[in-house]
Amino acid sequence: xxxxxxxxxxxxxxxxxxxxxxxxQNLNHDAMYWYRQDPGQGLRLIYxxxxxxxxxxxxxAEGYSVSREKKESFPLTVTSAQxxxxxxxxxxxxxxxxxxxxxxxxxxxxxxxx
Amino acid sequence: xxxxxxxxxxxSIQEGENATMNCxxxxxxxxxxxxxxxxxxxxxxxxxxxxxxxxxxxGRLRVTLDTxxxxxxxxxxxxxxxxxASYFCATGGNAGGTSYGKLTFGQGTILTVHP
Numbered sequence: 001x002x003x004x005x006x007x008x009x010x011x012x013x014x015x016x017x018x019x020x021x022x023x024x025q026n027l028n029h030d031a032m033y034w035y036r037q038d039p040g041q042g043l044r045l046i047y048x049x050x051x052x053x054x055x056x057x058x059x060x061a062e063g064y065s066v067s068r069e070k071k072e073s074f075p076l077t078v079t080s081a082q083x084x085x086x087x088x089x090x091x092x093x094x095x096x097x098x099x100x101x102x103x104x105x106x107x108x109x110x111x112x113x114x
Numbered sequence: 115x116x117x118x119x120x121x122x123x124x125x126s127i128q129e130g131e132n133a134t135m136n137c138x139x140x141x142x143x144x145x146x147x148x149x150x151x152x153x154x155x156x157x158x159x160x161x162x163x164x165x166x167x168x169x170x171x172x173g174r175l176r177v178t179l180d181t182x183x184x185x186x187x188x189x190x191x192x193x194x195x196x197x198x199a200s201y202f203c204a205t206g207g208n209a210g211g212t213s214y215g216k217l218t219f220g221q222g223t224i225l226t227v228h229p
Contacts, residue, residue, distance in 0.1 A: 004156075035219075042118075042202060042219040043157075050215070058216070090156055097215045100145055100164075100206055105156030 002027045006091050006106035012114045013078065013085060021076045021109045023091035029104070031097035032074035036060060037088040037108075046089075049074055050097040078111065086112050118146075118203045118220030126226045133190040135223040137203030138183075145206045146179055146186050147217065150199045157202065160188075195229045 004025045013019045025032065031050050035043040045058030049068040063082025068074050074093075078085045089109045094101040121136045137146070145164045149157040163170045163179045163186070170177045176189040190197055204217040 006156075040221070042221040044219075045216060048216065092157075100162075102147060102159035102162055103157075103217060104159070107156045108154070110154075
């Protein structure tokens with residue numbers, strides 16, 4: 001079954017701690033995305049990657065970092081510089097990054113502060 | 115800032131009724147997409163309509179696009195309790211624009227269908 005797997009489903013962060021959210025896809029898609037969703041709001045783009053070893057900042061990249069060393073994987077690190085990290089994080093992929101393709105989403109990671 | 119704005123923010127109907135959700139946007143687009151999100155889950159793509167199309171159907175879904183008014187609507191006919199979810203529109207920008215290559219999502223409409 002092709003799809004996107006996000007882990008863990010729930011994550012707790014202590015003050016001053018960096019945490020990494022995993023996103024893996026087996027759809028053979030070139031493009032991958034990270035979004036943040038706050039309660040009652042739409043999705044805001046954090047980072048996106050069009051191809052391996054390349055990524056661009058989205059609208060709210062401050063306090064986050066990513067890597068794209070493999071086509072299948074696009075992990076997101078929430079650093080201690082992100083002062084309000086509590087949110088639902090969604091990873092997505094599409095065949096290409098031209099905005100003309102549907103995006104396929106994982107089931108999200110809910111991050112909370114301890 | 116959000117490109118798309120959905121209206122209404124929440125919609126409550128009875129099973130069997132039709133549900134209509136609207137989306138307005140500000141800048142020129144290449145396409146507009148509708149997604150569905152069940153509580154606590156990821157988004158699921160429903161339908162994509164290109165800027166040169168006016169209407170598209172998929173099963174019980176009907177999407178219209180009016181580029182002159184910068185608006186779209188999603189109609190779900192003969193709704194079921196299982197249609198209860200949040201629905202989002204997302205716009206894809208034109209080549210050369212700052213939004214090209216990305217989707218910009220609205221804030222969503224929460225649809226509740228009562229059995």
